[in-house]
Amino acid sequence: MIEIKDLHKSYKMGNNSLHVLKGINFSVEEGELVAIMGSSGSGKSTLLNILGMLDELDKGSYTLDGVPIKDLNETKAANYRNKFLGFVFQSFNLINYKSAMENVALPLYYQRMPRKQREEKALKYLTQVGLKEWATHLPNELSGGQKQRVAIARAMAAEPKVLLADEPTGALDSTTSYEVMDLIQKINDNGNTILVVTHEEDIAHMCKRIVYLKDGVIVEDKKVEQVRAAKYVQ
Amino acid sequence: MFSRDTWKEIFETIQKNKLRTFLSGFTVALGILIFVVLFGFGNGLINTFDDFFGDDATNVFLVFRGRTTMPYKGYKANRSIEFDNGDIADIEKNFPLFLEYISPRITRQDTVTYKNESNSYSTLAVGPAHQFSEMTIIMKGRYLNELDIENKTKHAVIGRLVEQDLFGAKNAVGEFIDVGGSVFKVIGVFQDDGGDREERTIFIPYTTQQLIEKNTDKIDAMVIGFKPQIGYAGAMAFEESLDTFIREKKYISPNDQNGIFIRNIAEQLKQNQQFARVLQIIVGFVAFGTIIAGIIGISNIMVFVVKERTKELGIRKALGATPKNVIGTILLESVFITTVSGFIGMLIGVAILNTMGDKLKDYFITNPYIDLGMAIFATVILIIFGAIAGYVPARRAARIKPIVALRDE
Numbered sequence: 289m290i291e292i293k294d295l296h297k298s299y300k301m302g303n304n305s306l307h308v309l310k311g312i313n314f315s316v317e318e319g320e321l322v323a324i325m326g327s328s329g330s331g332k333s334t335l336l337n338i339l340g341m342l343d344e345l346d347k348g349s350y351t352l353d354g355v356p357i358k359d360l361n362e363t364k365a366a367n368y369r370n371k372f373l374g375f376v377f378q379s380f381n382l383i384n385y386k387s388a389m390e391n392v393a394l395p396l397y398y399q400r401m402p403r404k405q406r407e408e409k410a411l412k413y414l415t416q417v418g419l420k421e422w423a424t425h426l427p428n429e430l431s432g433g434q435k436q437r438v439a440i441a442r443a444m445a446a447e448p449k450v451l452l453a454d455e456p457t458g459a460l461d462s463t464t465s466y467e468v469m470d471l472i473q474k475i476n477d478n479g480n481t482i483l484v485v486t487h488e489e490d491i492a493h494m495c496k497r498i499v500y501l502k503d504g505v506i507v508e509d510k511k512v513e514q515v516r517a518a519k520y521v522q
Numbered sequence: 523m524f525s526r527d528t529w530k531e532i533f534e535t536i537q538k539n540k541l542r543t544f545l546s547g548f549t550v551a552l553g554i555l556i557f558v559v560l561f562g563f564g565n566g567l568i569n570t571f572d573d574f575f576g577d578d579a580t581n582v583f584l585v586f587r588g589r590t591t592m593p594y595k596g597y598k599a600n601r602s603i604e605f606d607n608g609d610i611a612d613i614e615k616n617f618p619l620f621l622e623y624i625s626p627r628i629t630r631q632d633t634v635t636y637k638n639e640s641n642s643y644s645t646l647a648v649g650p651a652h653q654f655s656e657m658t659i660i661m662k663g664r665y666l667n668e669l670d671i672e673n674k675t676k677h678a679v680i681g682r683l684v685e686q687d688l689f690g691a692k693n694a695v696g697e698f699i700d701v702g703g704s705v706f707k708v709i710g711v712f713q714d715d716g717g718d719r720e721e722r723t724i725f726i727p728y729t730t731q732q733l734i735e736k737n738t739d740k741i742d743a744m745v746i747g748f749k750p751q752i753g754y755a756g757a758m759a760f761e762e763s764l765d766t767f768i769r770e771k772k773y774i775s776p777n778d779q780n781g782i783f784i785r786n787i788a789e790q791l792k793q794n795q796q797f798a799r800v801l802q803i804i805v806g807f808v809a810f811g812t813i814i815a816g817i818i819g820i821s822n823i824m825v826f827v828v829k830e831r832t833k834e835l836g837i838r839k840a841l842g843a844t845p846k847n848v849i850g851t852i853l854l855e856s857v858f859i860t861t862v863s864g865f866i867g868m869l870i871g872v873a874i875l876n877t878m879g880d881k882l883k884d885y886f887i888t889n890p891y892i893d894l895g896m897a898i899f900a901t902v903i904l905i906i907f908g909a910i911a912g913y914v915p916a917r918r919a920a921r922i923k924p925i926v927a928l929r930d931e
Binding site: 343 | 845
């Protein structure tokens with residue numbers, strides 16, 4: 289599903305150049321649930337942003353579902369993001385003047401799906417994350433956990449190939465974190481490929497594979513026994 | 523870009539961001555409103571100006587007598603120049619090509635009495651042609667005619683306000699009034715657009731006045747109407763030869779500034795028109811400034827709006843909005859708001875001008891108006907520049923990498 293070869297990325301900071309990713313080789317199969325771990329500054333978010341086409345790579349190659357991702361102009365990148373990828377952010381990034389349902393329906397709007405169909409589908413995914421009753425509420429009327437579930441519903445609504453989650457539990461307390469991880473696990477159970485960036489060990493162990501990143505290189509890549517989040521959730 | 527769905531999305535955004543919508547809409551509406559009102563007031567000013575100076579005929583010279591300041595051809599300086607009936611005849615004889623009419627004018631200030639009412643008015647002793655030069659409009663009765671001049675009749679034509687002062691609601695025509703000790707019969711009442719002062723005037727035959735003043739043939743001034751078809755250049759040439767002719771006849775040095783005075787209404791009119799044109803330019807300049815200020819206002823609002831929406835745009839881009847989507851959303855929204863509020867501002871402005879009418883006449887603004895074409899043109903200009911002003915930051919926002927936009931707090 290994802291194939292990365294010899295990926296390099298550096299940022300210019302004034303006269304200095306900060307080499308963040310120093311040759312990453314990495315691939316993900318369909319249906320995997322991968323945690324990318326590392327301390328802050330290890331390059332894990334940069335990696336995720338490149339995977340998400342939110343950022344460009346300097347060197348190396350990136351293939352997503354058989355499509356080489358290179359030399360993208362903004363329009364093409366936007367279309368690929370819309371078609372291939374779903375995002376979940378640490379700070380939820382919901383549009384605050386749109387209701388939960390409208391937020392979920394937004395990626396479908398950019399797919400030019402007719403309004404009625406959009407709303408049906410948005411409602412379906414909101415039901416899946418257990419927020420059907422909250423469909424008409426604005427984000428600021430929701431709790432953090434609920435917001436993240438709306439964000440996950442939004443990411444899933446476009447039916448992407450890969451779901452990318454950047455510290456999805458970073459802004460949540462542990463109970464809510466487990467609820468969100470439970471949801472992510474269930475989505476993964478349905479066969480969706482998911483990448484989770486985290487710096488929390490317990491969250492990482494709820495995935496099926498952990499990739500450790502340190503100073504811009506992969507230091508360890510191991511399959512783990514998945515801890516089901518459901519048992520922490522009553 | 524123009525699908526129903528796009529518009530629905532835009533309406534929702536507008537509805538749910540009322541403050542932002544209000545701010546940008548208000549700026550535009552106010553800009554256009556001020557433009558329309560200012561421009562209208564400028565036109566009102568010009569109207570007043572036209573009212574002031576547009577009531578007399580423009581093809582007229584007034585020749586006044588003066589006192590020489592230079593000796594000339596054996597005559598001493600400080601000699602009072604006098605005109606008499608012979609001068610009128612001479613001018614008539616010498617300038618038949620230019621001349622349309624000529625009338626003497628003797629100006630006096632007399633006490634006029636009717637029964638118990640009495641007041642002081644200026645009396646103009648003139649010929650029948652004088653009616654054309656002042657554009658005097660007869661309301662009742664008639665103006666002076668050649669028979670009045672020939673027979674030196676004691677007939678008077680009085681102004682509307684004279685009748686009102688002395689006769690009240692009564693009809694003055696046929697009544698007898700006392701003008702400076704002589705009894706005159708009122709044969710006509712006139713009105714004049716030149717204002718109250720001109721309507722407090724009495725016209726009598728100049729020959730009658732001369733008879734009263736010991737049968738003299740002296741006159742104060744000459745009112746000369748020239749043929750309009752000679753044009754401005756012809757009028758200037760006529761003025762010059764008239765000046766030369768009178769100076770020669772009265773032995774006044776060609777260099778003497780004070781012997782006689784010729785007031786050329788045509789030239790005055792031209793100056794007035796130039797003044798009006800300057801007014802128009804000033805008004806246009808102010809209006810232009812208002813539009814510029816409006817454009818700057820919208821630009822600021824648009825920069826602010828885009829800045830405020832940076833994060834939202836980042837989210838939208840992460841969810842698959844193309845740069846075109848982003849620019850389209852911002853532009854359509856801003857054009858929609860500017861169009862609606864622009865026309866609202868324009869309509870309010872036009873409505874204000876229409877209700878004004880003569881209420882501001884004391885401030886020299888009469889019937890302020892703006893022609894609709896101008897108002898719409900200004901509004902469209904503002905909309906276009908609003909769109910350009912929105913496009914620049916929108917394009918920049920569309921170019922920001924989503925990751926940068928998302929980091930924006």
